[in-house]
Amino acid sequence: MTIFSKIIAGEIPCYKIAEDDRFFAFLDINPVQPGHTLVIPRQETDYIFDLSDELIGEMMKFSKRVAAAIKQTIPCRKVAMAVLGLEVPHAHIHLIPISTEGDMDFRHKQEIPADEMAELASRIAANFS
Numbered sequence: 001m002t003i004f005s006k007i008i009a010g011e012i013p014c015y016k017i018a019e020d021d022r023f024f025a026f027l028d029i030n031p032v033q034p035g036h037t038l039v040i041p042r043q044e045t046d047y048i049f050d051l052s053d054e055l056i057g058e059m060m061k062f063s064k065r066v067a068a069a070i071k072q073t074i075p076c077r078k079v080a081m082a083v084l085g086l087e088v089p090h091a092h093i094h095l096i097p098i099s100t101e102g103d104m105d106f107r108h109k110q111e112i113p114a115d116e117m118a119e120l121a122s123r124i125a126a127n128f129s
Contacts, residue, residue, distance in 0.1 A: 015121035
């Protein structure tokens with residue numbers, strides 16, 4: 001069981017943004033920008049391109065809704081998307097609010113206090129529809 005599956009199961013706490021019967025979105029605890037969110041399928045699959053075409057399409061639709069909530073909450077020009085998939089063997093999409101391309105630098109993580117993370121997650125979740 002991956003750490004992401006444990007988050008979905010509630011065994012590990014997270015700053016949840018949204019969920020449905022197929023997907024789960026939560027703040028990255030090592031964000032490159034405030035509001036950096038991960039979208040994962042409930043189905044535990046290591047490589048995103050091993051997901052079915054249908055599931056990838058539905059994951060993009062769910063991610064689009066999450067990105068809209070992020071953009072409505074965080075001042076930014078766009079919400080960028082990245083799929084890396086090396087750090088956790090569970091398919092996931094990074095959604096990161098950006099104003100410049102340099103805002104996507106995964107080498108520079110930010111430390112955000114827990115109370116700020118909780119408040120940010122609550123604000124983004126309130127804008128999710």
